[in-house]
Amino acid sequence: MLASRSSDSHRTVVRLANGATFGGTELAICAGPCSVESEAQIAATAEAVARAGGNVLRGGAFKPRTSPYAFQGLGPEGLTLLEAAARANGLAILTEVLDPRDVETVAARADMLQIGARNMQNFALLREVGVARKPVLLKRGFAATVDEWLMAAEYLLLEGNPHVVLCERGIRSFDPATRNVLDLTVVPLLRARTHLPVIVDPSHGTGVAALVAPMTLAAVAAGADGVLIEVHPEPERAASDGAQSLTPAAFDALVARLAPLAEAVGRTLPVARARV
Numbered sequence: 001m002l003a004s005r006s007s008d009s010h011r012t013v014v015r016l017a018n019g020a021t022f023g024g025t026e027l028a029i030c031a032g033p034c035s036v037e038s039e040a041q042i043a044a045t046a047e048a049v050a051r052a053g054g055n056v057l058r059g060g061a062f063k064p065r066t067s068p069y070a071f072q073g074l075g076p077e078g079l080t081l082l083e084a085a086a087r088a089n090g091l092a093i094l095t096e097v098l099d100p101r102d103v104e105t106v107a108a109r110a111d112m113l114q115i116g117a118r119n120m121q122n123f124a125l126l127r128e129v130g131v132a133r134k135p136v137l138l139k140r141g142f143a144a145t146v147d148e149w150l151m152a153a154e155y156l157l158l159e160g161n162p163h164v165v166l167c168e169r170g171i172r173s174f175d176p177a178t179r180n181v182l183d184l185t186v187v188p189l190l191r192a193r194t195h196l197p198v199i200v201d202p203s204h205g206t207g208v209a210a211l212v213a214p215m216t217l218a219a220v221a222a223g224a225d226g227v228l229i230e231v232h233p234e235p236e237r238a239a240s241d242g243a244q245s246l247t248p249a250a251f252d253a254l255v256a257r258l259a260p261l262a263e264a265v266g267r268t269l270p271v272a273r274a275r276v
Helices: 039-052 076-088 100-109 123-132 146-158 186-193 202-206 209-222 248-264
Strands: 028-032 056-058 092-096 112-115 136-139 164-168 198-200 226-230
Touching: 028 039, 028 248, 039 056, 039 076, 039 248, 056 076, 076 092, 076 100, 092 100, 100 112, 100 123, 112 123, 123 146, 136 146, 146 164, 146 186, 164 186, 186 198, 186 209, 198 209, 202 209, 202 226, 209 226, 209 248
Parallel strands: 028 056, 028 226, 056 092, 092 112, 112 136, 136 164, 164 198, 198 226
Antiparallel strands: none
């Protein structure tokens, strides 16, 4: 098993073009909206993420939605807006790819490709992203076991892509009080079983904005190599996932709270980037 600790005793560090790392001493702070909605929205968010100390801008241009009537993203236009906002603020770009036919197009703009929970076992997509050799964030499926998740990572590794980061984003439960159950036990478990970096998405993991900050702190305390947080300038007007999105002010306060915790667990935060 290429993902196993027995195949590589050294922990993998995945590096992006702007210097952001997953698996090193510095935490990866990935933040941004669920969906790119407009030039003004993504520009304002990117500036806020950079100012607070984030180093990766997340945003969806192609959105997998349960309902075919829900907002599906802006597609190629969204990629263009995302790229412009990220580059203007010194941020790396993380965005989801849904279709094997779009991998080349998305990889040409993004620094890191996301494979979402719905596509964790889309083996054709996994193979195509593996061939692209671009850093990839592999989210855990809604009800995937750890072994199934790691086997999905094997598809990427077998195609010659060593730049794989695992992302815990919560698993389904019978209880509707939260969107999902955020399985933080999986962080130390994976650190024992695999050399791949592991980050946590407390936004999808809870579905409740008020729970994002405490779960972010808990994730870093558990050993996560970074976090993936939804931030929107006006969550109440978001086209998707507004209920779990932080305002820029709340995100700024969260990163400030992270600093002493990061130091306590032997980690550092990215240096806040001034607008170029």
